[in-house]
Amino acid sequence: MRPQLMLAAGALAIAGPVHALHPSPLVEAEWLNEQFGGDGLVVLDVRSAIDDGGNRAAFEGARIPGSRYSSYTDAGWRESRGEVAGLLPNVADLEALIGDLGIGNDDTVVVVAGGTGPTDFGSAARIYWTFKVLGHDEVTILNGGFAGWEAQGFDVASGTPEAHAATDFEGSLQAHLLATTQEVETAREAGETLVDARPPGFFTGETQSPATRAPGTIPDSLNLPHDDALVVRDGAYYLEPERLNANIDALGLDRQAPTVAFCNTGHWAASGWFQLSELGGLENATMYDGSMAEWTQDDARPMQLADRDIVSVGELVD
Numbered sequence: 001m002r003p004q005l006m007l008a009a010g011a012l013a014i015a016g017p018v019h020a021l022h023p024s025p026l027v028e029a030e031w032l033n034e035q036f037g038g039d040g041l042v043v044l045d046v047r048s049a050i051d052d053g054g055n056r057a058a059f060e061g062a063r064i065p066g067s068r069y070s071s072y073t074d075a076g077w078r079e080s081r082g083e084v085a086g087l088l089p090n091v092a093d094l095e096a097l098i099g100d101l102g103i104g105n106d107d108t109v110v111v112v113a114g115g116t117g118p119t120d121f122g123s124a125a126r127i128y129w130t131f132k133v134l135g136h137d138e139v140t141i142l143n144g145g146f147a148g149w150e151a152q153g154f155d156v157a158s159g160t161p162e163a164h165a166a167t168d169f170e171g172s173l174q175a176h177l178l179a180t181t182q183e184v185e186t187a188r189e190a191g192e193t194l195v196d197a198r199p200p201g202f203f204t205g206e207t208q209s210p211a212t213r214a215p216g217t218i219p220d221s222l223n224l225p226h227d228d229a230l231v232v233r234d235g236a237y238y239l240e241p242e243r244l245n246a247n248i249d250a251l252g253l254d255r256q257a258p259t260v261a262f263c264n265t266g267h268w269a270a271s272g273w274f275q276l277s278e279l280g281g282l283e284n285a286t287m288y289d290g291s292m293a294e295w296t297q298d299d300a301r302p303m304q305l306a307d308r309d310i311v312s313v314g315e316l317v318d
Helices: 029-035 056-060 091-100 121-133 145-151 180-191 200-204 239-253 266-281 291-297
Strands: 004-009 041-045 079-081 085-086 108-112 139-142 156-158 195-196 230-234 236-239 257-262 285-286
Touching: 029 145, 085 291, 108 121, 108 145, 121 139, 121 266, 139 145, 139 200, 145 236, 180 195, 180 257, 180 291, 239 266, 257 266, 257 291
Parallel strands: 004 156, 041 108, 108 139, 195 257, 257 285
Antiparallel strands: 079 085, 230 236
């Protein structure tokens, strides 16, 4: 391991311009360290309370040199509408959010979560999915997050980061990556694959999220927990594609079939969609951002619990 170097803000040496890197969906810290360059590379740190206390103060205390900060939970990447949390904001609001970060359409974005727990990978995956939904394909996730970067001994900066100028970002909604409730109902009726990315307790109905009105899952769905392919090394969480693909094969998923990933509020589902679509080779995968929070708003919708026949939401609501 190379000795860690704490750098003052802005001390990173710039090697030259980098444009259109076309990275794989998941990159390692060594790759990122080799790519530091010019205007075309943006490292976006999205730590939040999900990341074991991550926030702007933690970012200013220790971060990847040259990275920019945007809180996953507080900056506007998701929004609540009515009783449903975690929904995709409108395109104009996301364009403004991304443009204010100084990210343009020609930039390659590396999304960095905390890497401190199994849930925070979903922060990076949800923002990755958001860029994809806006038609921006030059985006990737740093495997291991900031914890992995730091544990491997790569350079770390501290202090107040340099300001960056806002720019224009234009999005184009890729509706085929976003499943609506009606589309999920239609998919279920057609016998298409629905993948519940939540831990098993939520899938069976033993555990219920406060964001949902009832326990259980959408009938006939399969369970591929978002954290099954994650491993811990030196305190950082890494996604292992080989382990993921073994899990996909064990479930017998058809990589050519239309598939919808969901969870409680579209967070774990983003991790599930990323794993299925970007690493698992399921080319027709989409994500239901409303997930069970939205599904359970209608008393008439069907639900499945491990120890019961299919019932309605209304039958499960206290």
